[in-house]
Amino acid sequence: MNDSAAVATALADAHRREWAFVLAATVRVTRDLDLAEECVQDAYAKALTVWATGGIPDRPGAWLTTTARRRGLDLLRRAGTARRALPLLLDDDTEPGPDATPDAGPVVDDRLRLIFTCCHPALNPEAQVALTLRLLCGLSTADTARAFLISEPTMAARITRAKKKITGARIPYRVPLAADIPERVAGVCEVLHLLFTTGHTAPDGEALVRRELTERALDLARLLRGLLPEDPDVAGLLALLLLTDARRATRTDAEGRLLLLADQDRTAWDRSAIDEGLALVRLALAGRPTSRYALMAAIAAVHDAAPEWAVTDWAAIVRLYDTLHTVWPSPVVALNRAVAIGFADGAAAGLDALDALADEPQLAGYGYRAAARADLLRRLERTVEARLAYEEALALTSNLTERQFLEERLAGLPGA
């Protein structure tokens, strides 16, 4: 007998770690995403009662997979449905028996197949993220909707449309051909990066960080790295996530107030994540062409390697931003480059670089531009202009922690 708390913990653990695997292995049998999801949900529900009386199995993932696949086969037999009537999600030759176990070699590929199905370029980016959260992370529609600040019906419709397109247009459930991998991996990395970014600084709400999202992104990036160890994009992405997440605990103070890099307690950074990230950055930077994730990770690495704010190698950071801007000419990169210049060459130089971006349409309404400008103006003691910029930044953020920070800065201006 197990007490219910132990079962609940084991189940929560299995949900976080094994969901993608169990679902991916079940899709092979059912060939239908909806049916597979239903069977996997059934298996987790069944585990709650069976494990409480029969004990927690040695390999919960294997137990869940076997149970979900049996249920799938059962439902298919009962429906007497001819295979051809089901949406064809996979090739005929890739169908193992229902007793395949999690450690079986090719099964690992199943999760990769699922990632590439969720992030197929024929699906729009919002749908890719939604499906990844839903199918690979096992997040409910309600959780997924909350993460992206849209209503549950909207998210449900988005997921349904994406699944319909997978079935209707026959998006194949398979790892793309070697020739397609570079193009597809870029999309997958982008989805995971977006997932992490959304969790790292929540666009809305009270908390600055949504750990459930950052952790899922890290899990998946690790998984992807295990499956594609030679890919520099993937190595760079994982390095970036590790080096950024290593600072998570120090980004707010005990009262939940935002702390800038300059004010963070560097001794509380996660050393093991930093070490792992630094090793990966070196590897990622050796790849050609240089991936933008590797460059962003390298910038994070320079920060993480500085024992204190005052000795940050800003010249190196500006150089990395220069390269990043050629690899990935995005206005957001240019904005961050201007901020780095502000520290490397002084606030006046930073403001010049920032104001060169004044006409950039993509930055219109981007709160971080106003916030960066406000900070540079504050340092130049141009108080009146700084005040206006802080007010603009305040109008553009919905995150409570960020608002609080900006309000304090505004109140701290001389003559306030």
Next chain:
Amino acid sequence: MAEYLVLIYEDETGWEAGGAEAWAQGMKDHMEFGQNNGAAIRGGNALQPTGTATSIRANGTAVTDGPFAETKEALGGYYLIEAPDLDAAIAIAKQVPHRFGGVEVRPVMVFDQS
């Protein structure tokens, strides 16, 4: 296997400006596409320019003299192809000549016969 319609949307002014030379090159490109993908192609046609189109509105009252939407890129022709899945269909569709625009791939709806 499934059927996909590859719709070719192009800027008609490109063809007008290109004259006979553009036309000859376009014909050559399509011949080549046909030779390279003969096994997958189930049909296809080029269409007369949008100026020849007649639109019939759903309310039945109006018959107008042009296409529904005033888009710069107009449907100029199509292929009906057969492919095992979307990836294979896209691989073929990418070879369809579309010098002045792009192509769209749509699965053909299958109705239950039973």
